[in-house]
Amino acid sequence: MKLELNVDVHHLTRVEGHGNIVVKVRGGKVDEARWDVVETPRYFEAMLRGKHYTSAGILTARICGICSIGHCLASVRASEQAFGVEVPELATKLRLLAKHGETLQSHALHLYFLAAPDFVGLPSAIPLIETNPAVVGIAAKIKGLGNRLCEAVAGRATHPVSIQVGGMARVPDKKRLRELRDELVALGPALTTTVELFQTFKIPAFSRATEFVSLKGDKSYPWVGGDLVSSDGVHKSERDYRAMTNEWVDERNTSKWCKLSRASFATGALARLNNNYALLGHEAQVVAKAFGLLPVCHNPFMNTVAQLVELVHVVYESIVLIDELGSVSPNASTMGEVVPRVGRGVGAVEVPRGILYHEYEYDKDGYVKTANCIIPTTQNNLNIHHDLRALAEHYAPEEGMTDAKLELLCAMLVRSYDPCISCSVH
Amino acid sequence: MNYLHIELERPRVAVFDFTDCEGCELQLVNKEDTLVPFLRSIELVNFREAMSETSDTYDIALIEGAISRSDEVERLLQIRARARVLVAFGSCACFGGVNRMKNELSAEEANRIVYGAVSKETLPVRAVKDVVPVDFSIPGCPVNKVEIERIVQHVALGVPFAFEPYPVCVECKQRFTTCLMDLGQLCLGSITRAGCQAPCPAGGLGCWGCRGPAEAANVTEFFALTKERGFAPREVGERLNFFGGFGDAQREGDR
Numbered sequence: 001m002k003l004e005l006n007v008d009v010h011h012l013t014r015v016e017g018h019g020n021i022v023v024k025v026r027g028g029k030v031d032e033a034r035w036d037v038v039e040t041p042r043y044f045e046a047m048l049r050g051k052h053y054t055s056a057g058i059l060t061a062r063i064c065g066i067c068s069i070g071h072c073l074a075s076v077r078a079s080e081q082a083f084g085v086e087v088p089e090l091a092t093k094l095r096l097l098a099k100h101g102e103t104l105q106s107h108a109l110h111l112y113f114l115a116a117p118d119f120v121g122l123p124s125a126i127p128l129i130e131t132n133p134a135v136v137g138i139a140a141k142i143k144g145l146g147n148r149l150c151e152a153v154a155g156r157a158t159h160p161v162s163i164q165v166g167g168m169a170r171v172p173d174k175k176r177l178r179e180l181r182d183e184l185v186a187l188g189p190a191l192t193t194t195v196e197l198f199q200t201f202k203i204p205a206f207s208r209a210t211e212f213v214s215l216k217g218d219k220s221y222p223w224v225g226g227d228l229v230s231s232d233g234v235h236k237s238e239r240d241y242r243a244m245t246n247e248w249v250d251e252r253n254t255s256k257w258c259k260l261s262r263a264s265f266a267t268g269a270l271a272r273l274n275n276n277y278a279l280l281g282h283e284a285q286v287v288a289k290a291f292g293l294l295p296v297c298h299n300p301f302m303n304t305v306a307q308l309v310e311l312v313h314v315v316y317e318s319i320v321l322i323d324e325l326g327s328v329s330p331n332a333s334t335m336g337e338v339v340p341r342v343g344r345g346v347g348a349v350e351v352p353r354g355i356l357y358h359e360y361e362y363d364k365d366g367y368v369k370t371a372n373c374i375i376p377t378t379q380n381n382l383n384i385h386h387d388l389r390a391l392a393e394h395y396a397p398e399e400g401m402t403d404a405k406l407e408l409l410c411a412m413l414v415r416s417y418d419p420c421i422s423c424s425v426h
Numbered sequence: 427m428n429y430l431h432i433e434l435e436r437p438r439v440a441v442f443d444f445t446d447c448e449g450c451e452l453q454l455v456n457k458e459d460t461l462v463p464f465l466r467s468i469e470l471v472n473f474r475e476a477m478s479e480t481s482d483t484y485d486i487a488l489i490e491g492a493i494s495r496s497d498e499v500e501r502l503l504q505i506r507a508r509a510r511v512l513v514a515f516g517s518c519a520c521f522g523g524v525n526r527m528k529n530e531l532s533a534e535e536a537n538r539i540v541y542g543a544v545s546k547e548t549l550p551v552r553a554v555k556d557v558v559p560v561d562f563s564i565p566g567c568p569v570n571k572v573e574i575e576r577i578v579q580h581v582a583l584g585v586p587f588a589f590e591p592y593p594v595c596v597e598c599k600q601r602f603t604t605c606l607m608d609l610g611q612l613c614l615g616s617i618t619r620a621g622c623q624a625p626c627p628a629g630g631l632g633c634w635g636c637r638g639p640a641e642a643a644n645v646t647e648f649f650a651l652t653k654e655r656g657f658a659p660r661e662v663g664e665r666l667n668f669f670g671g672f673g674d675a676q677r678e679g680d681r
Contacts, residue, residue, distance in 0.1 A: 011474060013474050013475075013477060013478040013480075014474075014475070014476060014477065014478060015475070016448050016475060017448065018443075040444065040445045040494055040495045040498060040548075041540065041541075041546050041548060042445055042494075042525050042528065043528045043531075043536040043537075043539070043540050043548070044540075045539055045540050046528060046531055046535070046536040046539040046540055047524065047525075047527045047528055049539070051664065052661065052664060055664060055668070058631075058634060058668075059524055059668075062447050062449075062523070062524045062567065063447060064447050064448075064449070065446075065447040065448045065449020065450065065451075065452045065568065066448070066449070066452060068447070068449065109452075109455070113455065113476055114476070117478070123477060123478035123479045124473075124476060124477035124478055124479055125476070126465065126470060126476075126477055126479070129462055129465055129466065133462065136461075136462060137462070140458035140459075140461045140462070141458070143455075143456075143458055144457075144458030144459060144461075147456055147458065154629070155625055155626065155628065155629020155630070155631070156625045156626075156629065157456065158449045158452060158453065158456070158568045159449065159567060159568060160629075161625060161626045161629035161630065161631040162629040162630050162631065164630070164631070168630075169629060169630025169631060170629060170630040249541050249542055249543075249544040250544075251544060254546050422443075422446065422447055422448055423447070
């Protein structure tokens with residue numbers, strides 16, 4: 001057994017944003033294990049003050065370049081809750097379709113471009129363009145379809161334009177939706193290939209018991225709004241999100257920390273799946289079972305597999321959504337009436353990396369007085385931090401362990417959370 | 427890069443991110459229908475969000491994000507010293523972007539609102555050109571991948587690229603989008619630099635001016651029009667201020 005091991009990763013690669021990993025093993029014992037978030041803060045909650053409600057969603061979309069649709073949805077939901085706006089059903093369905101497009105592109109990006117290279121011993125997916133163009137083609141096909149769904153419904157994939165307080169500013173072209181439906185149906189073989197590819201990957205057998213927080217699905221797998229639930233049995237309403245996150249400022253990190261019943265908790269695809277497994281579609285459950293992924297799974301590396309399960313789920317749910325949209329009258333309204341008033345509203349949305357909360361307090365003219373955004377990766381950061389120590393303790397005694405091997409395991413662990421670090425600091 | 431059996435040189439491109447959302451660099455791996463030929467047309471040697479490979483030798487440095495901390499200034503100076511060509515990539519790099527609105531508050535006030543008693547280091551947000559010389563600027567929030575592909579083609583062929591002198595308005599007309607100003611919405615399309623293909627008005631959102639002023643923008647007439655249509659100065663001001671590209675125009679509005 002190696003008595004001394006060192007991992008020192010400055011600005012971890014293949015994740016969104018800037019974070020560092022430090023692990024020191026001395027005398028065979030883990031002396032130090034840290035996840036440091038060093039991202040530059042942008043002070044969104046300060047910039048939101050004094051902004052008109054029509055600007056809030058446009059500004060907060062810029063918190064994240066990967067899940068801007070999720071931020072926009074949480075933002076408009078918070079404003080709508082504050083003003084008591086009734087969003088037409090057609091708009092709700094369109095929003096969900098845009099969200100599924102985002103989940104598709106974001107999960108595909110993580111699965112193929114950020115996570116997969118570690119399992120095949122490559123530094124990135126770029127060399128595959130020459131050595132295995134077929135796999136890059138499949139990744140681009142899935143991710144591209146997600147982006148085109150977003151463009152058709154929300155006007156743009158990154159920083160959407162049609163999602164506005166009240167509903168949706170326009171209805172997508174029906175012919176375009178039918179084309180996208182055909183593409184979704186035709187995606188089957190690409191999904192099968194993806195599942196087969198990931199089945200060849202050796203996922204580290206590591207577990208650390210933790211708490212999982214997500215929205216609580218009622219009749220369907222949850223995405224937008226509703227009650228909050230944890231795998232330790234905590235159940236709260238959307239408005240009580242602060243009691244679910246208990247955020248505080250840490251001296252060392254620009255991201256805040258969160259906790260609930262234990263030292264830390266996790267949110268994301270694995271949390272959603274652990275808490276809402278029975279609500280996954282049949283096709284998605286088949287994939288989950290093929291990987292032996294059943295609730296409650298405490299292996300953080302399985303979050304990547306949970307994303308794959310969700311990828312399959314949203315493809316099939318999107319087909320159903322487009323069918324439902326086809327039967328809606330073309331003259332149906334997509335915008336509810338918006339009358340600003342003094343009030344406070346909360347929007348909770350399950351975005352690719354977990355549960356996202358926006359809360360705004362408005363004055364009578366619809367200008368933001370105070371704002372609070374709690375990001376999924378903010379909630380995950382402390383869990384990642386504690387996981388790193390447990391991971392080092394688990395693998396350090398292993399025969400033949402080296403600095404490089406431990407570094408790869410640590411990097412893979414952090415990547416499995418698909419962290420959005422800029423977002424977590426915002 | 428090989429087309430019709432002709433080999434062209436691939437520029438070595440490095441991508442670096444600062445104060446931002448990383449949405450612009452994400453566009454480099456979007457537009458999937460042409461992704462493979464695009465990635466073959468350049469040699470990506472540094473792209474932390476998507477690659478673990480790194481190199482300190484590169485021709486073109488794409489700088490994403492504004493500059494708002496001392497370690498960012500240091501990192502940017504180092505990149506400037508290594509790069510032959512430094513590109514401000516996206517509105518944050520070009521103008522400071524939405525981040526610049528933080529400058530309306532003192533660092534103490536911004537910290538008090540966000541971090542309470544445990545304040546973090548922050549400097550007034552600056553555009554990249556306010557810290558180091560910039561060779562080329564590509565605005566947009568996010569940048570438009572179609573435009574990026576065109577610029578790369580110009581670079582490969584050695585033909586200078588020029589932005590359209592006209593505003594977004596022209597691109598709305600080209601795609602038959604009903605004028606949102608005529609529908610009663612505020613829109614900066616008449617004064618904002620084209621090249622984005624006007625996705626916002628087409629999606630039902632007035633232009634927010636993320637690309638900054640067009641060369642041929644008639645700002646005086648724009649202010650006369652917003653006044654005539656009854657838009658509140660607060661709304662017009664908030665809009666012009668949003669992405670940081672309209673500093674001069676805004677001062678004209680204040681007069």
